[in-house]
């Protein structure tokens with residue numbers, strides 16, 4: 001399987017360099033400013049790749065480290081990820097871990113943004129190759145009904161260059177996982193039996209309920225690895241940690257990713 005786009009080292013290295021700068025200067029910035037500075041490097045890479053930039057929202061989201069919302073083209077990052085507590089300031093390894101986790105989470109979500117963009121381009125490219133016409137925005141909205149993509153993004157995809165054959169090969173499993181043959185598997189994984197906790201005799205969750213932090217690093221996180229787009233986003237974030245922590249002696253943290261409600265990534 002080809003590895004194309006944000007997951008390539010050439011696109012991750014500028015992000016890793018920025019993380020190091022922010023860590024070096026961390027005392028000069030607020031939590032929000034640290035996130036914004038890292039985002040500056042990530043958004044430059046997304047722009048370089050032709051991906052429409054999502055809106056960055058920094059906030060306090062219960063049980064969520066970060067998430068990408070394709071319907072509103074919004075990337076949310078929990079402000080607490082950039083918080084360095086007094087006791088951690090003196091501990092170089094703890095500080096490194098904090099910035100590694102921040103870089104992993106933000107790059108993971110940015111990769112989801114690229115994935116959804118390329119899913120839109122995949123559908124348009126396939127239709128073009130088959131019928132020599134492009135689908136309408138209404139057709140695209142129907143195809144992406146299970147996990148809507150922002151209208152502005154679809155409109156931009158319709159006037160953008162088609163995907164290369166290699167990029168189509170890498171994008172197809174993400175598309176199948178989210179919208180195609182894999183989506184049933186996905187629904188079972190995310191919403192299925194025995195995976196959600198029981199509270200007051202009722203199983204938590206449903207199509208719109210945030211299952212929250214209870215699943216972080218538990219069944220949810222493990223099953224999530226079975227989803228092609230999640231495995232890829234986790235590998236992208238993990239690679240940021242590897243590059244950032246190289247030579248430091250600080251180990252890469254597993255499954256830093258995220259917990260997300262339905263319809264987000």
Ligand SMILES: [Zn+2]
Pocket residue numbers: 108112230233234257258265
């Ligand atoms: Zn994810």
